[in-house]
Amino acid sequence: MFERNYNIISAKYKKFLLPTVILSMAMYMSVIIDGIIVGNLIGPNALAAIALLIPITGLFSTIYWTFGIGGSVLSAIAKAERNEMKSRIYFSLSIISLLVIGLVIAILGFFYIGEISKVFSNSEVLLPFVIDYGRILFMGAPLLFIALGISYFMRAEDKPHLATAVLISSNFVNIIMDIVYIKFFNLGIGGAALATVTGYLVGMIFIVKYLISNDRETRFTNIFKSKIKNLKEIIFSGFPPASGQLFILLKTFFINIIILSTIGEAGTVAFAICFDCLIIASIPIIGVCQTMSPIVSVFYSEKDFSGVKFVMRKSFKIAIFSCILLTIFLILFPNIILDIFGVTGINNIIVGEEAIRIFSLSFIGTSITFLMLFYTQAIQKKLISFIISISQGLLILVPSAYILSHLIGGSGIWISFLIAEIGTIIIIYLITIIISKKSKGKYSGILMLPKSKEGSVLDVTIKSSVDDAVGLSEELIKFAEENGVDKKTSIYVGIAIEEMVVNTIKYNSDSIDYIDVLSEIDENEIRISFKDSGIEYDPTKDVVTEESDFENIHVLKKIADKISYARLIGLNSTIITIKR
Numbered sequence: 001m002f003e004r005n006y007n008i009i010s011a012k013y014k015k016f017l018l019p020t021v022i023l024s025m026a027m028y029m030s031v032i033i034d035g036i037i038v039g040n041l042i043g044p045n046a047l048a049a050i051a052l053l054i055p056i057t058g059l060f061s062t063i064y065w066t067f068g069i070g071g072s073v074l075s076a077i078a079k080a081e082r083n084e085m086k087s088r089i090y091f092s093l094s095i096i097s098l099l100v101i102g103l104v105i106a107i108l109g110f111f112y113i114g115e116i117s118k119v120f121s122n123s124e125v126l127l128p129f130v131i132d133y134g135r136i137l138f139m140g141a142p143l144l145f146i147a148l149g150i151s152y153f154m155r156a157e158d159k160p161h162l163a164t165a166v167l168i169s170s171n172f173v174n175i176i177m178d179i180v181y182i183k184f185f186n187l188g189i190g191g192a193a194l195a196t197v198t199g200y201l202v203g204m205i206f207i208v209k210y211l212i213s214n215d216r217e218t219r220f221t222n223i224f225k226s227k228i229k230n231l232k233e234i235i236f237s238g239f240p241p242a243s244g245q246l247f248i249l250l251k252t253f254f255i256n257i258i259i260l261s262t263i264g265e266a267g268t269v270a271f272a273i274c275f276d277c278l279i280i281a282s283i284p285i286i287g288v289c290q291t292m293s294p295i296v297s298v299f300y301s302e303k304d305f306s307g308v309k310f311v312m313r314k315s316f317k318i319a320i321f322s323c324i325l326l327t328i329f330l331i332l333f334p335n336i337i338l339d340i341f342g343v344t345g346i347n348n349i350i351v352g353e354e355a356i357r358i359f360s361l362s363f364i365g366t367s368i369t370f371l372m373l374f375y376t377q378a379i380q381k382k383l384i385s386f387i388i389s390i391s392q393g394l395l396i397l398v399p400s401a402y403i404l405s406h407l408i409g410g411s412g413i414w415i416s417f418l419i420a421e422i423g424t425i426i427i428i429y430l431i432t433i434i435i436s437k438k439s440k441g442k443y444s445g446i447l448m449l450p451k452s453k454e455g456s457v458l459d460v461t462i463k464s465s466v467d468d469a470v471g472l473s474e475e476l477i478k479f480a481e482e483n484g485v486d487k488k489t490s491i492y493v494g495i496a497i498e499e500m501v502v503n504t505i506k507y508n509s510d511s512i513d514y515i516d517v518l519s520e521i522d523e524n525e526i527r528i529s530f531k532d533s534g535i536e537y538d539p540t541k542d543v544v545t546e547e548s549d550f551e552n553i554h555v556l557k558k559i560a561d562k563i564s565y566a567r568l569i570g571l572n573s574t575i576i577t578i579k580r
Contacts, residue, residue: 002460002475006310007514008533009299012569013291013314019160021287022168028279028286029171031057034192035276037178040342044269046189047341049129051272052120052256056137058248063101064145065245067094068152070238073297073378075218076156079566080301080573086230088221091153093231096223098149102142109138120253123265132190140197147200150207153218156294156569162210166203174199236382247393254398255413263410266347270355273341274414277330277356281363282370284322288315289374296378298568302529302575304518305449306459312375312447319367330360351410358414365421366392372428375447384431392424456483458519462501464512464532469501476519476528483521489580492559493519493526496576499556500530500539504572508534523580525561530574537572538565 039047071094078087109116116138117130147166154163174195181191210216252275259267292315299307330337334356335349343352369392376385397420404412428446436444443450458479462468473494480490501515512534520527539556540563557563562577 002458002462002472004306004459004516005461005514006307007461008516008531008571009295009307009310010314011533012295012571013311015570016155016160016291016295017287017318019164020155020291021284022164024287024290025283028283029175031279032276033171033175033178034196035272036341037182038189038192041182042189044343044345044348045126045265046129047272047343048265048268049121049126049133049189050192051252051268051275052126052130053134053137054252054272054275055120055249056134058245058252060105060141060144061245062239062242062249064098064148065242066235066238067098067145068149068238069242069293069377070094070234070236071149072152072156073293074233074237075153076294076297076568077301077380080298080568082564082566085221088219089223089230090234091218092220092223094153094234095146095149095220097231097234098145099142102145105141106139109135109141113138120256123260126265129189132188133193136190136193136197140193140200143197143200143204147203147207150210152290154210155290157216157218159210162206166206169206170199170203172199173202237377237380239386247389251394251397255401258401258405258413259410262405262413263351266345266351267355267410267413269343269348270352273337273343273352274355274359276341277326277337277360278363278366281323281326281360281366285319285367285370288319289370291315292371293374293378294569296375298573300379302518302573303520303527304459304516304529304531307516308379308449309447312371315371316368319371320364323363323367327360327363331357354411355414358411359417362417362421365418365425369421369424369428372446379448381448387431388424388428391427392420396420396423456521458517460518461514461516464505464508464515466502466505469498469505472501472517473498479519480521480526485521485526485580489526489578493528493578496556496559496578497528499559500528500574500576503539503556504530504532504534504537507537508532511535525580526578528576528578530572530576532572533570534572536567539563539574540565 035047035050038050071090075087075090078084078090113131113135117127117134121127121130147170151163151166154160154166177195177198178192181187181195182189185191187194252271255271256268259271263270292311295311296308299305299311334353337356338349338352343349369388373385373388373392376382376388397416400416400419401413404416406412408415432446432448435448441451458476460472460475462472476497477490477494480493481487485493497517497519501517504512504515512532514532516529516531518529518531520529556576559578560576561579563574565572565574567573
């Protein structure tokens, strides 16, 4: 009679997806547009210089991903565990750490940019471009870290539109100022970096608005209340997905060396364009990953594994389909991409077309490895997440590029990116097999989720109606008795279900359509989880309104051994525990 329809999760996923994809687009479009404007207004050498500094942007991404993603995920988990103070500690430590690290980087860039630039470029032609761009990029690090770091907490608080506004405004200003600084003020490649900094300065208006808003759920607290282990937890949680960006630093450093020695400056220009194509592919991939991550972390922590499977199936479909479309376009029309970036010269065009066609074949694999990277981070399997990141980003790619470049020349470098993705997918598959065997079948499948005991879980969605509440109550009484629960306790379970659902319906009036109810019976207790998208309603507190005095909530409190509530990703989440 009753079954789960996933309407609540689907609606939440859709609510997060578009703003998050736009947020992802806003994060990366400045890099692409910088390349297009620089290539057309300054020339290929300036475009190559930006490619040489990709390791620096990878380092910056590693930092704000580590503290932004790590802190926001742990903050969400702390809320799911009903620990508000711990949630605030993670938020405060993350943002203060980003500010301090950003200031240190700005100081280093101001005094040592010449020495730093020589590490990334041994070309006397390209070095001046690298210095001019890098100096301003380093100076803008504090703004970049704060703006992007806080945006992750905004999403976790069900404010994806505000997070999107930060990035859209920043990059809109960046686009305008790119042209102003380079074309009208003649600031050269340094103008492109200054435009980025100016954009994030404008984006700080929305950051300030968020920080002073009264409805903000996560607030600053005294970091001296925290412990060193809290900072370690943030780093260990955020570093696995962020380490992919760190490996961008390392792999692009080594790949640039291999390219310069094998193909020359034309290869560096081609790599700059291939990297921008990868950024285009990453927009839907990262958007899907960051949509999925907070939802999965919450549902996994509350043992809603069917919800986790639904979210991951949806995520894989969207990410893979978008990459297939982009790959087909790049294989058929690489010349259009080269024209957009203003690439001229027969050698640059020949090398560029071959590079784009081969390089794009790796995008489908990238969508799979990135989703698994973010998924394993969301469910706190940090070691697996790190193995995925280092395999895809460094251990397979660089040796493959080195060996193939000597065997078949420049083509081998681009093929190595495809090999890295295939190799990583094989490693993921082998890991899941090992985990399944070691757990003796307790965990199975690519998602490594625990198997439920047959018949011990009832996962349903009901309409927001008293009739459905009564019907589910009767169904759950029968379900409990079939799973060995005594008649008295089974009746208590049925009453608890009915009282909770009826109170939720009364409190929300007509504002919700569905309620998810997940019931799990084990040897010691019955655990019932409720989720709805209505207005905030905490059954652990006494609620009184003009329409209803909610007297029957006291019945629920007497029946249940434990009731816990949290507002998670914009959903009411209540867990009722009744001992057997």
